[in-house]
Amino acid sequence: MDVVTSDSQGNGDSGPSDTVKIPERPLKRDQLRLEDVERRKEAKESLSVTEERSEFFSSTFKSERLAIERLLSACSEDDCAFATQTLEEVTLKTQQLQKFLNDSMTFLTQYELRQAQASLQKLQTSLAEKREVVLPKKKFAFRSRNTGASNPKVTAVVANSPASATSVDSGGVKLLGTSHLDQCGFSHISSQTLIKSAEEIQKQDVLLTHLTNCKVRLFGAPSTLHVKHVRDCEILCGPVSSSIFVDHCTNCVLVFPCQQLRTHNTTDTEVYLHVTSRAIIEDCQRVRFAPFSWSYPGLDSDFLVSGLDQNRNNWTQVDDFNRLATSTPSPNWTVIPEPDRRNDWDV
Structure with missing residues (x-):
């Protein structure tokens, strides 16, 4: 028999009483089983966290993208000052959205990453086109400038x-x-x-x-x-x-x-x-x-x-x-x- 128990009715001179010795092999098997259960639990929790983070990213990214698109739609060449302020805000928000994407790359799937990058590229293109349309172009004219004898030629x-x-x-x-x-x-x-x-x-x-x-x-x-x-x-x-x-x-x-x-x-x-x-x-x-x-x-x-x-x-x-x-x-x-x-x- 693998389990040895001391005699509780002994005369007390043969060692400690009520001691159970468990074989090493079953003990290791139980430890491995518990570790496997723990790993599965951690993997499940990690997957759940990743899915939650991915869902949060998708909803937040979409919300910010739509807000930027609304700002661009509100830009008009009729109000130059407002257009300048709005385009600066759009530029800042687009840059923040790029940082948000960069910080989220570790848990995004390749498909999600490609979709987000394509959306950002579209926003940047729209911003450049809108800026070209609504902001006035600088009028350039050549001006002559006399240089004194103290100024060297350049x-x-x-x-x-x-x-x-x-x-x-x-x-x-x-x-x-x-x-x-x-x-x-x-x-x-x-x-x-x-x-x-x-x-x-x-x-x-x-x-x-x-x-x-x-x-x-x-x-x-x-x-x-x-x-x-x-x-x-x-x-x-x-x-x-x-x-x-x-x-x-x-x-x-x-x-x-x-x-x-x-x-x-x-x-x-x-x-x-x-x-x-x-x-x-x-x-x-x-x-x-x-x-x-x-x-x-x-x-x-x-x-x-x-x-x-x-x-x-x-x-x-x-x-x-x-x-x-x-x-x-x-x-x-x-x-x-x-x-x-x-x-x-x-x-």
Whole structure:
């Protein structure tokens, strides 16, 4: 028999009484069975939680999407001020909806994810089309400007390939360019001053790539701005209606307003920023921030075209994706002290 019980009527000198010894094999079998039951219970609870979270996401996403669509429908070119305010609100809500989707990806099915992404893309397209219709277009006119003897001449390159450019002297500023550009922006240029007018970049996607020791001035309101592989450059841009993407930027000064800023692989760079949502940095070191301080004729009009709110600037709200702990400040970015900030940006 496998169970041994001591004799309760014994003379008491053979060990403790009423002791039961349970064999090891049945005990392990019972433990495995209990663990299996617990795993099944946890799996069921996890499935229930996932289904609840998926249902919550679907209802919330749909509700927010419909609210954004109603705002877009209410926009009219008859009331420019109201349209500008509404489009800024739509831009912010769309960005928040994108973040909500990003935060929910871990439990969404591939079908749900594709459907949500398609809906977001449709909203963004509708927003761009509505902005193009209801907001007034900036009227552009060439203005001559006399330059005194104290101002040096500036070489302004307005083409991607300076080797194929022709020169025209204009008010002390040498313009190198062609009338038809393959790409809106500049690439593979060193030690030049690069200028684009509002008419060239208005509502365009602008790309600046592989620039070294250049001064860049972008007047107007582009749709997006991409800055990649630049070194020792000073880049100033008018209001960007959506996002600015910065990647592999070293020892530069960047000055621009935008709806959102995403910065990657950037070091020793100063950013004079106006941002209506938040700035994001990742894999960056020694990045310093200050409020946007550039001004030029037509800036207010460009803000109007972009749909950005001039009165809302979240330049100190920087999210460092390499610094998840919020209890201590990120070591990767700081604020430029007021005495050290620049305000004079003349070429």
